[in-house]
Amino acid sequence: MSAPRVPETDGEGPTAELLRARRGGQLSALDRLLLHSPPVAEGWNALLGALRGGTTLAADLRELVVLRVAVLNDAAFEWAAHEPIARRAGLAGPQLQALRRPDAGREPVWTPVQAAVLAYTDASTRAVTVPEEVFAGVRAHLDDRQVVELTALVGGYAMVSRFLVALQVPPPPGEVAG
Structure with a gap:
């Protein structure tokens, strides 16, 4: 398996904990990449959390x-x-x-x-x-x-x-x- 173009972060810090909370304790490779920019990761987490769990779509x-x-x-x-x-x-x-x-x-x-x-x-x-x-x-x-x-x-x-x-x-x- 190849590696992404940007290395994954170590997945530590308060923003990582927010992502873990939404995902049930685990970070994905996507999360570890987003964590290079905590503000982007936080906004992403909020948006995707709403799209995945806050809509009325079946x-x-x-x-x-x-x-x-x-x-x-x-x-x-x-x-x-x-x-x-x-x-x-x-x-x-x-x-x-x-x-x-x-x-x-x-x-x-x-x-x-x-x-x-x-x-x-x-x-x-x-x-x-x-x-x-x-x-x-x-x-x-x-x-x-x-x-x-x-x-x-x-x-x-x-x-x-x-x-x-x-x-x-x-x-x-x-x-x-x-």
Whole structure:
């Protein structure tokens, strides 16, 4: 396994303890890199904590977004860290396989709300602009709060994936807490 472009920190200090608290006691390689900048690590921790545990989006939708962004941005770490979580959230093998295909939204494995969220994730990640018909598809299933949460989730995990890919963080050997 290769090493990231920036060495990991020792994972000590008050900011590291904040990250450990959110993650159940363990730091990931991502956390150890973020700790080079405690203010960034603290903000990241607060944002990702809110996205992972403070939204009203169903867990399957949240993990659908995370994994699709991982595929679109070629973030192997993100996929490896979230695939087990996605399975526990109810995404099945055929859905996980479909997420890896360019035309994932056309697969007959999605509920209507999952298909709408997938189309929104693809549009926002690939082109940033979300066409009106894609937005309308999400609005048919989600309220105002959930649309805001979905949009922040897509953008938040785009940030995560870009960080991981730019610093060439290798996939973890096991599951990483969200």
